[in-house]
Amino acid sequence: MRVCPAYIRKVSRQDPLLAMLVGVCRGESQARQELRWMRQELVDPARVRWACKLRSRQVPLQHVLGSQPFGAIDVLCRPQVLIPRWETEEWVCDLTSRLAGMRLQIVDLCTGTGCVALHLQRSLSAARVTAVDCSASAIALAQCNAGRNELQLRLLQRDVLGWQPDEIGRVDLVVCNPPYIPPDKLVRDARASVRFYEPRLALVGDKEFYENLVRVWLSRTRAFVYEVGSEDQCAYVKKHAGKEWIVGTRKDARGEARVVYGYRDGDSEFARAFKGYDNL
Numbered sequence: 001m002r003v004c005p006a007y008i009r010k011v012s013r014q015d016p017l018l019a020m021l022v023g024v025c026r027g028e029s030q031a032r033q034e035l036r037w038m039r040q041e042l043v044d045p046a047r048v049r050w051a052c053k054l055r056s057r058q059v060p061l062q063h064v065l066g067s068q069p070f071g072a073i074d075v076l077c078r079p080q081v082l083i084p085r086w087e088t089e090e091w092v093c094d095l096t097s098r099l100a101g102m103r104l105q106i107v108d109l110c111t112g113t114g115c116v117a118l119h120l121q122r123s124l125s126a127a128r129v130t131a132v133d134c135s136a137s138a139i140a141l142a143q144c145n146a147g148r149n150e151l152q153l154r155l156l157q158r159d160v161l162g163w164q165p166d167e168i169g170r171v172d173l174v175v176c177n178p179p180y181i182p183p184d185k186l187v188r189d190a191r192a193s194v195r196f197y198e199p200r201l202a203l204v205g206d207k208e209f210y211e212n213l214v215r216v217w218l219s220r221t222r223a224f225v226y227e228v229g230s231e232d233q234c235a236y237v238k239k240h241a242g243k244e245w246i247v248g249t250r251k252d253a254r255g256e257a258r259v260v261y262g263y264r265d266g267d268s269e270f271a272r273a274f275k276g277y278d279n280l
Contacts, residue, residue, distance in 0.1 A: 020052040070115040072122045073149045080137035082202035084115040087252050096123040098273040109176040114142030130154040171221040179205030180229040214240045223263040223270045234260040248278045
């Protein structure tokens with residue numbers, strides 16, 4: 001965000017630290033909110049000033065503070081692992097409320113920080129969750145976050161796209177927040193804090209993981225929920241899932257396609273859980 005020098009000087013007279021943030025935040029309101037969080041979390045004025053200096057260089061706030069709330073848990077954030085997004089938190093929290101009381105074997109692919117898997121494990125006492133990621137950094141961080149939140153989580157370091165998951169056994173639900181941003185869109189649209197400080201491995205992709213869902217996972221699970229970045233990714237799954245699957249799309253609070261989900265036709269338990277899921 002470009003801010004005119006006169007405005008920076010005006011803000012600086014109010015609060016020099018705020019002036020360091022307005023250029024990287026989406027407006028003064030967000031800058032004030034971030035500064036409040038920094039002062040609450042870091043307390044020491046010297047640490048707060050250093051944090052503002054990092055933010056002025058477009059370091060993500062979650063890396064500056066070190067953690068991010070996600071539903072029922074709090075997760076550590078590190079530069080090698082994707083920062084949890086509000087869009088993901090929104091659908092995961094809603095999904096969890098729908099699955100309450102169900103005894104499920106759940107697999108979370110591309111787990112990253114472990115935020116999705118850990119929130120599901122915390123909120124669904126009868127569930128058993130397995131979290132999978134190809135990144136050693138992600139698996140290590142997810143393990144740290146499991147300990148931080150006093151949860152047990154089965155973790156597997158596997159390349160999802162090259163893996164035949166026979167070791168998993170029975171699966172009721174597979175969830176995934178895969179890399180889904182095409183390379184040209186990342187370069188064109190993403191903020192510098194995303195392009196320069198978050199792992200490309202967790203961001204860049206298109207239909208590879210949705211093809212893997214159709215080819216590998218539909219024969220092994222009763223239901224699935226995959227985050228998406230575009231309507232055409234939803235359309236791909238709907239086209240290829242087969243007639244035995246009920247497939248739908250859920251939009252986020254901004255009205256953008258955010259989830260493609262499905263369950264086997266005739267599965268009354270998941271039919272009840274997903275009733276109205278495509279409506280906010």
